[in-house]
Amino acid sequence: EELRLSHQFAPGDLRHKVAQMVADDVAAANVDLTIKIFPSGSLFKATEQYQPLSRGQLDMTVLPLSYAGGQRPEYNLTLMPGLIKSHEHAARVNASPFMGEIERILNEDDVMTLVKGYLAGGFASVDGCITKPEDVKGKTVRAAGKGFEEMLQAAGASIASMPSSETYNAMQQHVLQALNTSSSSFVSFRLQELAKCYTPAADVALWFMYQPLLVNKTTFDKLKPEQQEALRAASAKAEAYYLEEAKKEDAASVEAFKAAGVEIAQMTQADFDAWKKLAEESSYKQFVKDVPDGQKLLDMALSVE
Amino acid sequence: MDPLTLGLLVAVTTIVVLFSGISVAVGLLLVAASFLLIFDGTRSLEMIPEIFFADLNSFTILSIPMFIIMGAAVASTRAGADLFEALERWLTRVPGGLVVSNLGACALFAALSGSSPATCAAIGKMGIPEMQKRGYPDGVAAGAIAAGGTLGILIPPSVTMIVYGIATETSIGRLFLAGIIPGLMLTALFMGWAIFATWRSGNTAVLSPRSYSLRERFEIMPRILPFLLVIVGVLYSMYGGIATTSETAAVGAVLCLLMAITIYRLWNPRAIWGVLRDSTRESVMILFIMAAAGVFAYMMSSLFITQSIAQWIAGLEVNRWVLMALINLFLLVAGFFLPPVAVILMTAPILMPILEAAQFDPYWFAVILTINMEVGLITPPVGLNLFVINSIAPNISLRTILLGSAPFVGCMFAAIVILCLFPGLATWLPNLVMGPI
Amino acid sequence: MSAPIAVAPVIKGENAFVRAVEALTTFFGWIAAALTVVALIVTCQMIFVRSFLGQSTIWQTEAVIYLMIAATTLGLGYVQQMRGHVNVDLIPMALGPRARRVLAYAVLLATIGVSSLIAFYSWDLWHQAFERNWKSSTVWAPPLWVPYLAMPLGFGLFLLQLVADLVKLATGTEPPFGIKEV
Ligand code: NA
Ligand code: NA
Numbered sequence: 001e002e003l004r005l006s007h008q009f010a011p012g013d014l015r016h017k018v019a020q021m022v023a024d025d026v027a028a029a030n031v032d033l034t035i036k037i038f039p040s041g042s043l044f045k046a047t048e049q050y051q052p053l054s055r056g057q058l059d060m061t062v063l064p065l066s067y068a069g070g071q072r073p074e075y076n077l078t079l080m081p082g083l084i085k086s087h088e089h090a091a092r093v094n095a096s097p098f099m100g101e102i103e104r105i106l107n108e109d110d111v112m113t114l115v116k117g118y119l120a121g122g123f124a125s126v127d128g129c130i131t132k133p134e135d136v137k138g139k140t141v142r143a144a145g146k147g148f149e150e151m152l153q154a155a156g157a158s159i160a161s162m163p164s165s166e167t168y169n170a171m172q173q174h175v176l177q178a179l180n181t182s183s184s185s186f187v188s189f190r191l192q193e194l195a196k197c198y199t200p201a202a203d204v205a206l207w208f209m210y211q212p213l214l215v216n217k218t219t220f221d222k223l224k225p226e227q228q229e230a231l232r233a234a235s236a237k238a239e240a241y242y243l244e245e246a247k248k249e250d251a252a253s254v255e256a257f258k259a260a261g262v263e264i265a266q267m268t269q270a271d272f273d274a275w276k277k278l279a280e281e282s283s284y285k286q287f288v289k290d291v292p293d294g295q296k297l298l299d300m301a302l303s304v305e
Numbered sequence: 306m307d308p309l310t311l312g313l314l315v316a317v318t319t320i321v322v323l324f325s326g327i328s329v330a331v332g333l334l335l336v337a338a339s340f341l342l343i344f345d346g347t348r349s350l351e352m353i354p355e356i357f358f359a360d361l362n363s364f365t366i367l368s369i370p371m372f373i374i375m376g377a378a379v380a381s382t383r384a385g386a387d388l389f390e391a392l393e394r395w396l397t398r399v400p401g402g403l404v405v406s407n408l409g410a411c412a413l414f415a416a417l418s419g420s421s422p423a424t425c426a427a428i429g430k431m432g433i434p435e436m437q438k439r440g441y442p443d444g445v446a447a448g449a450i451a452a453g454g455t456l457g458i459l460i461p462p463s464v465t466m467i468v469y470g471i472a473t474e475t476s477i478g479r480l481f482l483a484g485i486i487p488g489l490m491l492t493a494l495f496m497g498w499a500i501f502a503t504w505r506s507g508n509t510a511v512l513s514p515r516s517y518s519l520r521e522r523f524e525i526m527p528r529i530l531p532f533l534l535v536i537v538g539v540l541y542s543m544y545g546g547i548a549t550t551s552e553t554a555a556v557g558a559v560l561c562l563l564m565a566i567t568i569y570r571l572w573n574p575r576a577i578w579g580v581l582r583d584s585t586r587e588s589v590m591i592l593f594i595m596a597a598a599g600v601f602a603y604m605m606s607s608l609f610i611t612q613s614i615a616q617w618i619a620g621l622e623v624n625r626w627v628l629m630a631l632i633n634l635f636l637l638v639a640g641f642f643l644p645p646v647a648v649i650l651m652t653a654p655i656l657m658p659i660l661e662a663a664q665f666d667p668y669w670f671a672v673i674l675t676i677n678m679e680v681g682l683i684t685p686p687v688g689l690n691l692f693v694i695n696s697i698a699p700n701i702s703l704r705t706i707l708l709g710s711a712p713f714v715g716c717m718f719a720a721i722v723i724l725c726l727f728p729g730l731a732t733w734l735p736n737l738v739m740g741p742i
Numbered sequence: 743m744s745a746p747i748a749v750a751p752v753i754k755g756e757n758a759f760v761r762a763v764e765a766l767t768t769f770f771g772w773i774a775a776a777l778t779v780v781a782l783i784v785t786c787q788m789i790f791v792r793s794f795l796g797q798s799t800i801w802q803t804e805a806v807i808y809l810m811i812a813a814t815t816l817g818l819g820y821v822q823q824m825r826g827h828v829n830v831d832l833i834p835m836a837l838g839p840r841a842r843r844v845l846a847y848a849v850l851l852a853t854i855g856v857s858s859l860i861a862f863y864s865w866d867l868w869h870q871a872f873e874r875n876w877k878s879s880t881v882w883a884p885p886l887w888v889p890y891l892a893m894p895l896g897f898g899l900f901l902l903q904l905v906a907d908l909v910k911l912a913t914g915t916e917p918p919f920g921i922k923e924v
Contacts, residue, residue: 036609038606042606042611042612042654043603043606043607044356044359045359045360045362047359047879048355048356048359051355052352052355055348055351056348057348057349057351057352066879067879068879069879070876070877070878070879070880070883070886071874071876071877071879073877076879138796140792140796146879146880146881146883149800149880149881150881153798153800153881157798158792158796158797158798158799159798159799159800159881160792160798160799161799161800161802161803161804161880162364162549162803166364166365166549166550166551168476169476169478169549169550169739170549172739173544173545173546173547173549174546175546175547175548175549175792175793193740323830324830324831324832324833325833325834325845325848325849326829326830326831326833326834326845326846326849326919327829327849327852327853328822328827328828328829328853329827329828329829329830330827331827331852331853331856331857332829334856334860335852335853335855335856338856338859350859350863351863351866353859353860353863354860354863354864354866354867354893355867357860357864357893358811358864358867358889358890358893361807361810361811361814362807362811363807364803364806364807366807366810367781367785367806367807367810370778370781370810370813371782371785374778374782542789547789547793548789548793552785552788552789555781555782555785555786555789556785556786556789558782559782559786578775581775581778581779582771582775584775584778585771585774585775585778585813585817585820585821586817586820586821586824586826587826588778588813588814589774589813589814589817589818589820589821589826590821590826590827590828592810592814593814593818593821593827594828596814642830642832643830644828686830686832687828687830
């Protein structure tokens with residue numbers, strides 16, 4: 001039997017490696033199951049993975065869950081400023097009842113999670129470092145994620161929405177002055193060539209995005225027990241790998257920016273608190289307004305120590 | 306079925322379907338839907354509208370209709386004629402002034418228009434009759450404009466380059482820069498041939514320069530000034546920190562419409578509707594093909610044909626220049642029949658991994674590919690520019706147009722060879738302006 | 743072939759149905775052109791607001807994308823009426839008049855088949871987006887049924903025009919593939 005896994009990432013990307021690892025281990029388990037990977041959006045485009053997955057037209061995917069936030073607004077909580085504090089905290093959130101609630105919603109769409117994982121990110125800018133809310137005032141910023149856009153707007157930034165393929169040129173021409181995305185995306189966009197200052201995810205980090213490996217539930221349920229077992233075992237191993245590598249991605253991005261002579265800035269705990277306060281008044285508030293039972297879900301997420 | 310055999314079956318079916326007279330976009334959808342239904346089941350058919358939508362769901366696409374409007378707006382005025390007249394008055398010492406000026410005007414006009422037919426029509430409407438009147442051979446006059454028109458997709462802005470940029474996720478700003486020097490080089494090659502062909506026809510008298518007084522030369526300047534201002538405005542917007550490449554297209558369209566309305570008195574609502582109608586027609590046609598080619602590419606990827614062909618070619622381990630020659634041959638044949646947009650979108654997923662493995666520069670390759678597509682525009686059986694010339698110069702037979710264009714195809718081959726020998730012609734400028742890759 | 747700029751005379755139908763359909767697709771041709779102009783204005787507004795006023799541009803990029811998708815699909819029928827969809831007529835040119843007529847029917851029916859399929863499934867997609875209240879996952883978050891609506895509508899218009907073309911072919915108003923017999 002063959003399962004099709006589609007994602008948007010290049011073969012060198014960590015998220016591809018996680019998928020590849022699961023595919024390799026399942027193949028090695030000799031349970032008559034192969035996973036065929038379609039990387040780099042070669043089957044479905046970046047933001048178009050969730051729908052075919054939930055309809056069973058696609059078997060598996062690795063995807064930033066907030067991309068499906070238009071269909072399930074609850075998912076927007078998986079990319080909220082300040083909700084996750086560190087990779088260790090992310091691991092605890094993954095095991096919490098909050099994620100159980102997200103899983104329940106996924107199940108409603110006939111989707112289930114195999115590998116959980118968060119990636120961190122930061123800010124890069126072409127003039128002045130960004131550590132606290134005042135730093136973005138009057139700047140044109142492109143943020144990854146609705147919650148971040150709302151928070152940055154509340155901080156007085158102008159939000160520019162543009163495709164990721166245009167960010168490099170836009171930064172180069174100063175159409176954009178700052179960018180907020182994941183550590184690995186910074187490097188794959190080669191932004192170290194342009195940036196003047198980089199605020200990475202370090203001991204204090206603001207930006208975490210949930211990017212799990214998902215499978216269609218019906219497809220999974222139809223597999224033979226030994227195939228399911230092999231898939232689960234491979235996924236558990238991949239999850240541990242994902243967590244370890246996610247931490248290294250942050251350090252690797254710092255190295256890349258340092259090597260390019262870019263100034264590295266650090267966010268302090270006070271900066272973080274200021275951002276979070278701003279987020280509470282903007283994006284958290286908006287979330288609670290948009291989502292029925294939003295407050296309950298938010299409280300569940302915030303209660304994870 | 307083995308994906309490679311399936312690929313062969315898809316190729317044969319596609320050729321038969323597309324030659325049947327069905328529109329290219331619908332033909333691609335028909336082949337894609339049939340193969341998905343047979344080899345993937347009905348669940349894939351449900352996906353077609355989503356894929357269709359997703360393929361148009363990109364801001365970059367906006368630049369296609371915008372660059373088409375730019376060209377159409379200016380082409381509807383007599384700006385094209387002003388352009389070659391001005392060039393001729395200034396190039397008094399150059400032999401073959403008029404044909405050289407027409408080619409120069411094509412190159413300049415190309416800097417305002419993203420499409421080739423518009424460039425052809427804009428310069429040819431006045432240029433061809435004028436050249437005939439002055440005694441240039443019909444073949445040279447028609448061929449020069451047909452070939453000069455193809456510069457529309459090499460000299461930026463270029464719809465072909467935008468489509469390539471979308472398909473390969475490369476920077477459109479950089480692609481545009483890569484086309485400039487090769488575009489100028491090709492213009493020079495065209496000019497060289499046009500002068501030689503006129504001289505060979507024995508009618509050397511037309512080659513001797515006419516003289517214009519200084520007054521005559523300066524008198525015409527105000528008429529081409531707006532033209533140059535628009536070009537500068539577009540370049541400033543694109544590379545000067547105002548807007549992204551896609552956004553610039555809208556600025557350019559507005560500037561060209563304003564220029565047509567204020568300076569060339571395109572007041573008449575009927576004339577403005579004419580511009581919008583022609584651009585809508587061309588852009589709907591192109592975007593429909595883009596979306597359909599996207600569905601076709603989905604079918605090819607879903608049935609693992611794309612990946613298998615790429616792996617197969619990569620496994621051949623041929624010399625990279627032999628590979629490049631084969632790719633060129635393939636593009637050339639595809640370009641004979643299909644519009645550039647369809648060729649690029651259908652082949653990019655297969656070609657990109659191969660090119661990357663063989664370490665060819667994607668920006669350099671974009672130029673090579675564009676020149677191949679230019680050949681397709683002036684060769685039978687489907688040569689858009691030939692039909693444009695046929696409709697703007699009905700007194701020249703299609704045979705003469707064809708024979709007159711053939712040597713310009715030779716110039717394009719020469720350009721490809723030169724670019725293979727000196728790749729820096731395409732890569733130097735983008736590296737200079739935007740930094741190395 | 744039908745070149746997008748070459749001026750091929752468009753043969754208007756005499757039949758009342760054909761005339762009604764062509765009036766409708768022409769009207770949507772205007773709409774498509776108008777949507778393109780709106781996209782142009784919105785883009786310029788976005789550049790101005792961002793570069794000169796330094797304000798956020800939340801909705802413009804997405805709105806422009808949807809405008810262009812709508813312009814494309816709603817314009818399909820009109821461009822079909824104008825014979826603006828490029829085709830390669832190698833086989834029709836090589837055939838005799840009878841075989842060419844048969845092929846013309848086959849091509850039109852195949853086109854109608856594919857378009858019906860897309861019209862049907864895109865209506866299905868629109869319906870889902872409407873029922874489940876899907877939104878775009880951006881800050882602006884417009885309901886997706888609005889841009890999705892352009893697809894069933896556009897392909898519906900395209901279908902109508904194709905049926906009108908079938909009538910024109912059957913009544914002899916237009917020769918197969920527009921190729922006049924010599
Ligand atoms: Na051009
Ligand atoms: Na051709």
